[in-house]
Amino acid sequence: MDIENIKALTFDVFGTVVDWRTSIIRQGQTLGRSKGIDVDWEKFADAWRARYQPSMSKVRNGEMPWTKLDDLHRVSLHQLLDEFDISGLAEDEIDYLNRAWHRLDPWPDSVEGLTRLKRKYILVTLSNGNVALLVNMAKRANLPWDAILGAEVARHYKPQPEAYLMTADYLGLQPGQCMMVAAHNHDLVAASQLGFHTAFVCRLTEYGPNQSTDLKADYDFDIVADSFLELAVKLEC
Amino acid sequence: MDIENIKALTFDVFGTVVDWRTSIIRQGQTLGRSKGIDVDWEKFADAWRARYQPSMSKVRNGEMPWTKLDDLHRVSLHQLLDEFDISGLAEDEIDYLNRAWHRLDPWPDSVEGLTRLKRKYILVTLSNGNVALLVNMAKRANLPWDAILGAEVARHYKPQPEAYLMTADYLGLQPGQCMMVAAHNHDLVAASQLGFHTAFVCRLTEYGPNQSTDLKADYDFDIVADSFLELAVKLEC
Numbered sequence: 001m002d003i004e005n006i007k008a009l010t011f012d013v014f015g016t017v018v019d020w021r022t023s024i025i026r027q028g029q030t031l032g033r034s035k036g037i038d039v040d041w042e043k044f045a046d047a048w049r050a051r052y053q054p055s056m057s058k059v060r061n062g063e064m065p066w067t068k069l070d071d072l073h074r075v076s077l078h079q080l081l082d083e084f085d086i087s088g089l090a091e092d093e094i095d096y097l098n099r100a101w102h103r104l105d106p107w108p109d110s111v112e113g114l115t116r117l118k119r120k121y122i123l124v125t126l127s128n129g130n131v132a133l134l135v136n137m138a139k140r141a142n143l144p145w146d147a148i149l150g151a152e153v154a155r156h157y158k159p160q161p162e163a164y165l166m167t168a169d170y171l172g173l174q175p176g177q178c179m180m181v182a183a184h185n186h187d188l189v190a191a192s193q194l195g196f197h198t199a200f201v202c203r204l205t206e207y208g209p210n211q212s213t214d215l216k217a218d219y220d221f222d223i224v225a226d227s228f229l230e231l232a233v234k235l236e237c
Numbered sequence: 238m239d240i241e242n243i244k245a246l247t248f249d250v251f252g253t254v255v256d257w258r259t260s261i262i263r264q265g266q267t268l269g270r271s272k273g274i275d276v277d278w279e280k281f282a283d284a285w286r287a288r289y290q291p292s293m294s295k296v297r298n299g300e301m302p303w304t305k306l307d308d309l310h311r312v313s314l315h316q317l318l319d320e321f322d323i324s325g326l327a328e329d330e331i332d333y334l335n336r337a338w339h340r341l342d343p344w345p346d347s348v349e350g351l352t353r354l355k356r357k358y359i360l361v362t363l364s365n366g367n368v369a370l371l372v373n374m375a376k377r378a379n380l381p382w383d384a385i386l387g388a389e390v391a392r393h394y395k396p397q398p399e400a401y402l403m404t405a406d407y408l409g410l411q412p413g414q415c416m417m418v419a420a421h422n423h424d425l426v427a428a429s430q431l432g433f434h435t436a437f438v439c440r441l442t443e444y445g446p447n448q449s450t451d452l453k454a455d456y457d458f459d460i461v462a463d464s465f466l467e468l469a470v471k472l473e474c
Contacts, residue, residue, distance in 0.1 A: 070409065122372060132409030135359060135384050147372050148384040152407070170389070172307065172369030 003235065006197055008171050009117060010126035010149075010164075012182035013134065015206040017114075017143065018104035021045050027100040035093075039084050042208070047083070051076035056128060056157040066155050068130035074098045101129070102136035107203065111142050113228020116237045118144050126150045126167045126180065126191075128157050147171070159190035168196075181231065185218045192221070199223040199231055240472065243434055245408050246354060247363035247386075247401075249419035250371065252443040254351075254380065255341035258282050264337040272330075276321050279445070284320070288313040293365060293394040303392050305367035311335045338366070339373035344440065348379050350465020353474045355381050363387045363404045363417065363428075365394050384408070396427035405433075418468065422455045429458070436460040436468055 014020050028041035055072040058064040077098050081089070089097070114123060123146050125134050130152040138145055147170075151157045154166035168178050175195030182188050183203040192198050200217040202225070207213070217224045225231040251257050258279075265278035292309040295301040314335050318326070326334070351360060360383050362371050367389045375382055386404045393399035405415050412432030419425050420440040429435050437454040439462070444450070454461045462468040 122376060124372075130409075131384060131386070131407040135361075135408060139359060139383060145384075146376060147368060147382075149368070153390045170368040171372060172367075 005177055006121065006179050006235075007173055007177045008122035008124060008168075009179050009181050009199075010124050010167055010191075010196070012158075012180070012184060012187050013125055013127035013129055013137075014104070015203055016181065016183040016201060017110050018106050018137065018141065019203075019206070020049065020101070020104050021206065021208055023104040024048065024100055026105075027097070027103065031093075031097060035088070037086055039086060044080065044084055046208070047080055048073070048076055051079070060157055060160060068152055069101075069128055070098065070130050070133055073101055099133075099136070102133050103140055104137055106141045106143065107227075109227040109229050111144075113232055114144055116232040117228065117235065118146070120235070120237045121179075122146045122171065124149045124167065124171065126158070126164065128163075158187060161190070161194055164191050164194050164196060179222070184214050188221055189219060192219075197222045199225065199234075201225050201228065201231060242414055243358065243416050243472075244410055244414045245359035245361060245405075246416050246418050246436075247361050247404055247428075247433070249395075249417070249421060249424050250362055250364035250366055250374075251341070252440055253418065253420040253438060254347050255343050255374065255378065256440075256443070257286065257338070257341050258443065258445055260341040261285065261337055263342075264334070264340065268330075268334060272325070274323055276323060281317065281321055283445070284317055285310070285313055288316070297394055297397060305389055306338075306365055307335065307367050307370055310338055336370075336373070339370050340377055341374055343378045343380065344464075346464040346466050348381075350469055351381055353469040354465065354472065355383070357472070357474045358416075359383045359408065361386045361404065361408065363395070363401065365400075395424060398427070398431055401428050401431050401433060416459070421451050425458055426456060429456075434459045436462065436471075438462050438465065438468060 011017055024045040025041045028044055031037065032039055032041060055076055059067055077094065117123060125145055125148050127134060128151045131148050134148045149167045149170055151163050154163045156162035168175050179197035179199055180188055180191035181199045181201060183201050183206060188198040188200055198221040200221045204215060205211060223231060223234050225234055248254055261282040262278045265281055268274065269276055269278065292313055296304055314331065354360060362382055362385050364371060365388045368385050371385045386407055388394045388400050391400045391403035405412050416434035416436055417425055417428035418436045418438060420438050420443060425435040425437055435458040437458045441452060442448060460468060460471050462471055
């Protein structure tokens with residue numbers, strides 16, 4: 001790998017930069033206490049995330065027109081409110097709960113690691129999250145992105161090639177000048193097939209204490225690291 | 238004006254945030270010295286900028302398909318090289334000169350003003366510049382944008398309504414939750430007609446010492462300021 005050729009690091013966000021599961025559970029518990037809702041919020045968070053890929057699949061396969069993630073999350077949320085027998089929430093309370101995904105906390109190393117990496121590289125999101133979600137998340141969590149790109153501006157959800165290729169194109173870069181950073185093997189495989197460099201960052205508890213996938217790099221990625229700090233060291237930042 | 242309702246400031250960039258004319262002249266002079274090119278770089282800069290609106294008009298009126306500003310700049314540059322009788326530049330030197338627009342210097346108050354405004358507001362570009370141009374400019378000049386939006390992601394050049402409305406929509410905001418900041422009356426009029434709040438920032442030498450337009454706010458904008466620092470004070474940042 002020619003490190004000198006890399007100009008931009010393109011980041012998966014959910015699970016790679018932020019700990020969505022713990023954050024959704026925490027916000028659910030807070031809501032539950034204030035509204036007297038007795039729900040297993042761990043199951044609720046997992047059930048919400050379980051609907052993530054199927055909901056995007058409908059857009060990917062053309063069953064639905066382009067729909068941003070906030071709106072897919074909201075459809076799933078309404079189904080979950082029924083399923084978990086949660087009633088009595090006003091529309092603005094449901095909207096606030098839906099935007100829990102705008103208020104996810106970063107992993108402990110994320111802000112310091114990104115800040116170091118930013119000295120040398122252009123840092124952009126290459127996430128399936130929509131722009132508003134990612135801007136609000138970054139503002140709250142101090143994530144120092146140089147630009148918010150990815151699915152919404154490409155109008156294609158990962159792992160469709162357009163999501164990766166249009167992100168590089170918006171930056172005026174070739175895929176080989178970009179390094180995809182993710183905690184998910186499948187995301188890096190998709191990026192690699194298009195010519196991106198790849199960095200796998202292990203996030204062993206993204207899916208909770210019993211996580212069974214993405215515990216290690218299953219392929220020969222350019223870099224494997226345990227944190228963004230180790231990634232910064234390996235990229236000589 | 239209800240200041241409390243404003244969530245995002247959307248910025249014109251060329252002339253409002255950065256001093257394109259002095260920056261292009263400076264870079265032209267540097268090139269001229271190193272390559273022995275004897276040209277009036279003030280005239281060259283003005284001639285390049287004079288082709289800016291006509292080149293975008295061809296995209297706006299459908300005469301050309303969507304073309305990003307880097308590519309419009311390049312077509313104009315090739316015409317100017319002929320017109321100013323400049324020869325002997327290699328393709329990579331022409332490319333570097335074309336990207337002079339990625340290396341524009343901010344006005345003296347821009348970085349400090351934006352940094353103050355960022356504490357309270359989402360700061361985004363709403364420029365006709367393409368994403369790569371604006372990302373590279375921000376990286377070099379330390380412009381602390383929360384997101385790079387505007388013409389390229391909207392696929393429409395200002396003052397077409399889509400450029401403004403899609404920027405607000407990407408942020409998940411209504412136009413009335415956004416304030417357009419610009420040194421140009423026509424830009425603010427277009428934004429205002431769509432429901433944006435407006436702030437006119439005077440840049441008296443954008444077009445050089447003999448500037449004759451945009452010397453003052455010609456309409457009743459919400460805020461008129463002499464600098465981003467005064468804008469920050471008026472927005473209670």
